[in-house]
Amino acid sequence: MNVKKRIIKLLGEFEDGKYSNILLNEYFRENNLSRGEKAFITEVFYGVIRNIIFLDYQIDKRATKKVHRRWLRNLLRISYYQAYFMRSDDAGVAWEATELAKQKLGVYVGRFANGIVRSFMREMDQEAENLKSQGKMDILYSCPKWFYEKIEKEYGEETEKLLKSYKKIPYLSVRVNKLKYNEDEFEALLEKMGINIMKQIDSVYYLDSGALIDSKEFKEGKITVQDGSSYLAAKMLGARPGDIVLDTCSAPGSKAVVLAELMENKGEITALDIHQHKIKLLDANAKNLGAKIITGVKLDARKVKEQGKKFDKILVDAPCSGYGVLRKKPEALYNKDMTNVEELAKLQYEILESASKSLKEDGELVYSTCTIFNEENTDNVQRFLQNNPEFEVVELEFPDGVEGHKDILGGLVIDYKEEFLDSFYIIKFRKRIG
Numbered sequence: 373m374n375v376k377k378r379i380i381k382l383l384g385e386f387e388d389g390k391y392s393n394i395l396l397n398e399y400f401r402e403n404n405l406s407r408g409e410k411a412f413i414t415e416v417f418y419g420v421i422r423n424i425i426f427l428d429y430q431i432d433k434r435a436t437k438k439v440h441r442r443w444l445r446n447l448l449r450i451s452y453y454q455a456y457f458m459r460s461d462d463a464g465v466a467w468e469a470t471e472l473a474k475q476k477l478g479v480y481v482g483r484f485a486n487g488i489v490r491s492f493m494r495e496m497d498q499e500a501e502n503l504k505s506q507g508k509m510d511i512l513y514s515c516p517k518w519f520y521e522k523i524e525k526e527y528g529e530e531t532e533k534l535l536k537s538y539k540k541i542p543y544l545s546v547r548v549n550k551l552k553y554n555e556d557e558f559e560a561l562l563e564k565m566g567i568n569i570m571k572q573i574d575s576v577y578y579l580d581s582g583a584l585i586d587s588k589e590f591k592e593g594k595i596t597v598q599d600g601s602s603y604l605a606a607k608m609l610g611a612r613p614g615d616i617v618l619d620t621c622s623a624p625g626s627k628a629v630v631l632a633e634l635m636e637n638k639g640e641i642t643a644l645d646i647h648q649h650k651i652k653l654l655d656a657n658a659k660n661l662g663a664k665i666i667t668g669v670k671l672d673a674r675k676v677k678e679q680g681k682k683f684d685k686i687l688v689d690a691p692c693s694g695y696g697v698l699r700k701k702p703e704a705l706y707n708k709d710m711t712n713v714e715e716l717a718k719l720q721y722e723i724l725e726s727a728s729k730s731l732k733e734d735g736e737l738v739y740s741t742c743t744i745f746n747e748e749n750t751d752n753v754q755r756f757l758q759n760n761p762e763f764e765v766v767e768l769e770f771p772d773g774v775e776g777h778k779d780i781l782g783g784l785v786i787d788y789k790e791e792f793l794d795s796f797y798i799i800k801f802r803k804r805i806g
């Protein structure tokens with residue numbers, strides 16, 4: 373099948389509500405595509421989602437009647453994306469749009485597609501300038517108006533840099549699972565496959581190719597897809613062999629398996645999640661990676677007392693708005709508003725409060741989120757510290773080679789300046805004795 377027709381189909385399914393990453397992974401599993409085809413589909417599919425507000429604005433501006441047909445709108449979005457963001461050959465893009473529209477919907481629609489694509493191509497650079505000068509930055513950077521205004525309030529002059537950064541294409545990162553494999557073996561594999569390392573954070577490697585996803589080593593659980601920030605949040609808990617650990621919001625278990633590795637599969641990890649189907653994912657993930665000390669339990673972390681147990685170490689990797697991982701999950705930008713952020717902040721606070729009661733004296737707790745707003749990070753933690761004076765912040769070293777800053781409480785903020793790692797908030801507490 374023509375590769376653009378494939379992307380049109382995928383975008384249609386995305387609009388029906390499927391998650392972009394799940395959709396694409398499934399599609400690649402079920403269809404036998406070359407490396408080049410996969411790379412092109414990934415770039416264009418995600419590129420359209422990342423820039424959908426800008427693309428639709430430009431389509432609607434040029435169409436005399438609203439383009440209702442989803443298939444046609446997606447063809448136009450793809451063509452505009454290729455022209456403006458990929459700087460693809462104009463004649464080729466316009467010709468293919470015309471041909472595809474003609475085949476599917478007839479000569480009249482073919483001509484319409486040709487006209488509307490060519491007019492955008494002539495005007496696109498001026499259009500971007502106009503949006504800037506008219507202050508329509510939310511359209512230029514495809515984000516909801518409330519989000520733009522909030523970012524502008526919090527980040528001031530850095531706003532544009534932040535938005536540009538979160539629209540970038542992410543690198544694939546994988547972690548070497550030391551329960552089954554080691555870094556020397558992995559680096560030899562990279563050399564054999566001709567894959568280059570772009571950045572390394574301990575056993576997490578950012579690579580210039582996604583080819584490893586199809587490798588035997590990946591299927592065998594010797595390597596796993598994981599971001600450096602996610603790995604660091606787990607590492608910073610400092611879990612040691614023999615510890616009794618609680619992971620309150622654990623599925624699909626990416627951090628729990630790091631904890632198991634650091635604990636050398638000795639001790640206990642109770643891994644909670646509110647959803648039973650996610651516990652299944654967690655169990656499968658732990659099994660595949662050879663993490664033997666994880667027990668998945670379906671439980672609302674606000675009822676952690678029901679475990680009737682005290683823990684040496686607790687990880688609260690709270691459910692959050694996910695704005696720190698927009699490069700990988702761009703749709704997170706479109707499906708929430710400030711009310712959701714406030715609701716999440718409340719839930720996070722309740723989980724943190726509840727978990728803290730199950731920590732042993734002198735025990736340590738890490739609170740982390742993959743988002744950027746103070747409501748879910750510093751403000752929440754400040755309130756927690758005020759209400760729980762028996763907790764103190766443990767100083768964390770900012771990891772070498774990672775961009776970001778510390779907040780007023782000493783929490784690590786891996787921010788938009790970081791080109792490779794997801795944006796994350798990580799703070800650690802100790803419960804004082806007595």
Ligand SMILES: C[S@@+](CC[C@H](N)C(=O)[O-])C[C@H]1O[C@@H](n2cnc3c(N)ncnc32)[C@H](O)[C@@H]1O
Pocket residue numbers: 602620621622623624625626627628644645646647650671672673674689690691692723
């Ligand atoms: C940020 S994700 C966790 C990611 C996980 N720690 C990892 O590294 O793979 C948040 C998780 O919290 C779960 N969750 C949401 N509300 C919860 C609650 N009240 N109690 C326990 N888990 C909850 C969600 O189902 C989701 O799997």
